[in-house]
Amino acid sequence: MENGLIRGDTLSVLRELPADSFDAGVTSPPYNKGERHQGWLVPKVTYHASSDRRAEDVYQAEQIEVLNELYRVTRPGGSFFYNHKLRWDRGWLQHPYAWVSKTDWVLRQEIIWQRKIAGNIRGWRFWQVEERIYWLYKPRLEEAAAPIGTELESRHAKMTSIWEIRPERKLDWAPDPFPLEIPARCIYAILGDGQGRVIDPYAGSGTTLVAAKLLGYDYLGIDISEEYIEKARERLANAAVEQVRLDKEIEKHRVGLTFKQRKERGLTKPRTRRPRLI
Helix, strand or coil: CCCEEEECCHHHHHHHCCCCCEEEEEECCCCCCCCCCCCCCCCCCCCCCCCCCCCHHHHHHHHHHHHHHHHHHEEEEEEEEEEECCEEECCEEECCHHHHCCCCCEEEEEEEEECCCCCCCCCCCCCCCEEEEEEEECCCHHHCCCCCCCCCCHHHHCCCCEEECCCCCCCCCCCCCCCCHHHHHHHHHHHCCCCCEEEECCCCCCHHHHHHHHHCCEEEEEECCHHHHHHHHHHHHCHHHHHHHHHHHHHCCCCCCCHHHHHHCCCCCCCCCCCCCC
């Protein structure tokens, strides 16, 4: 399977891919905001060659199918990171966990992406400045009873479960793409300095693929828009211009000594209890 992009409907293309083909993946699907909701700071989001206006039950059922196909094409022990957000429709909350929890995946962690900016500044509720990133895991056969997975290295685990990263501002031709730092962090934390194959089933602007390429991994993207496919290919061809930005993210994945190593070398200070005042 060669590196690149495939044009087509996400679910249809996934069904044609062989099982156990990928080690990791990152995506942010269309949010089904109805192409009518917008904020004072962010205009309504529309997509080229696809609709973001479906009945909610149809949308959620399709997302479950897509995630289950991604589970099938991911190797045991592999991970997938699924970016979505909380939405409200006439006051009713639509939470991504409602359908993520119905898939074949094991939900390993819910990560909060703190965007530091609200798309809709209104007074119906506190300004929403965060989105969710679900770390999904496909257990190995021997992990059926306890799908714990492999422990993260300290240099990756120290990132915590709240990621303060500003939204992407430089790609004005794509609908609200996530920044390069998001897929870079996800992929690098899972695959480290080794080899692996990465997938993004809603490739859009190609950000996940650029991160994978710069990190030295193989990659495959899917998108229904010929316009996005061509622009993503152009971006991949010029990916080197984004290397400095990616390197700044990788620099964050460094530690001196782990806590265990510090303890073994007697570098940790014992806790002292303050006397209780009676």
